[in-house]
Amino acid sequence: MLELQNVSYKTQEKQILYNLNMKFIPGHKYVVIGTNGAGKSTIGYVIMGLSSYKPFEGKILLDNKDITSLSVTERAKLGLTLMWQEPARFDGLTIENYLTLGGKLTIQKSELIESLEFVGLNPKLYLNRYVDKTLSGGERKRVELASIILLKPKYVILDEPDSGIDLMSLNIINDVVNYISQYGGTPIIITHREEMVYNTDYGYLICAGKILMHGKTEDVLKAFRGTCEVCEHPNVPLNGEMR
Structure with missing residues (x-):
C-alpha cells in the first residue's frame, strides 16, 4: 500500500498542500480530481520525491516503509513511476534506447x-526515431x-x-490503465477532466491543497460537479469544507 500521512508541502512563497491523508491500495484504480491550480500535480511530485518537493510535515509510506527521505x-x-503532463525530450536517444533504458534492460x-x-505507434516507423522535437x-x-507497459x-x-492528445487516444489511456490493473499495479490518475474519471473506482477531490472528500468515484464526481464547477471562489474552500 502507498500512503500519505499528514503530508504538508510549501514553497518559499506559500503553502500548497495541507495535512493530506491518502491511501492507495492495490486492486483499485484511483483518481485525484480538482480544478486547475488545486495542487493535484504537486501531490504526484511529492509522492515521486522530486528534489524540490519534499514535505515539511508528515511522511510517505510504501508497503509500511517510510520513503519520505528517498x-x-x-x-x-x-x-513508483510518474508519467509527466508534459513528457520530456531526449535529443540523440532513439525510442528503442529509451524503452530499454539505454540497453540496460533485457527486453525482447x-x-x-x-x-x-x-499504444498505437507503428514499430517500423517509431523504434528508430528519436525522442526529440520531431x-x-x-x-x-x-x-x-x-x-509503463514494459x-x-x-x-x-x-x-x-489526456493533455496534448486527441480524443481517440483516450481509449488508449484507458486500455493502459486497465493493463496496469490487470498485472497487479495501481494506477493513480491526476486530472481536472471528467472524461478521465470513469475508468476508476475510488477518488480524492482536491481544492487548495486540501481533501474536500474521498470515496467511490461516482460520489466524488457528483461532488466535483456540484461543488467545484459552481464555486465562486476557485481553490479557496471555506475552512477546508465543501460548500
Whole structure:
C-alpha cells in the first residue's frame, strides 16, 4: 500500500498542500480530481520525491516503509513511476534506447513491438526515431505509456494523461490503465477532466491543497460537479469544507 500521512508541502512563497491523508491500495484504480491550480500535480511530485518537493510535515509510506527521505531513483526502484503532463525530450536517444533504458534492460524485440502497437505507434516507423522535437507531445506521451507497459511499475501516477492528445487516444489511456490493473499495479490518475474519471473506482477531490472528500468515484464526481464547477471562489474552500 502507498500512503500519505499528514503530508504538508510549501514553497518559499506559500503553502500548497495541507495535512493530506491518502491511501492507495492495490486492486483499485484511483483518481485525484480538482480544478486547475488545486495542487493535484504537486501531490504526484511529492509522492515521486522530486528534489524540490519534499514535505515539511508528515511522511510517505510504501508497503509500511517510510520513503519520505528517498530520492526519485530509489523510489523508482521500489516500483513508483510518474508519467509527466508534459513528457520530456531526449535529443540523440532513439525510442528503442529509451524503452530499454539505454540497453540496460533485457527486453525482447517482440516485446518492444507489442508495447508500441498497444499504444498505437507503428514499430517500423517509431523504434528508430528519436525522442526529440520531431515527436509531438502526444507521440511522446504514447512512448511513455509504452514504457509503463514494459516496466510494469507497482504504482503509476498519470499526471493529466489526456493533455496534448486527441480524443481517440483516450481509449488508449484507458486500455493502459486497465493493463496496469490487470498485472497487479495501481494506477493513480491526476486530472481536472471528467472524461478521465470513469475508468476508476475510488477518488480524492482536491481544492487548495486540501481533501474536500474521498470515496467511490461516482460520489466524488457528483461532488466535483456540484461543488467545484459552481464555486465562486476557485481553490479557496471555506475552512477546508465543501460548500
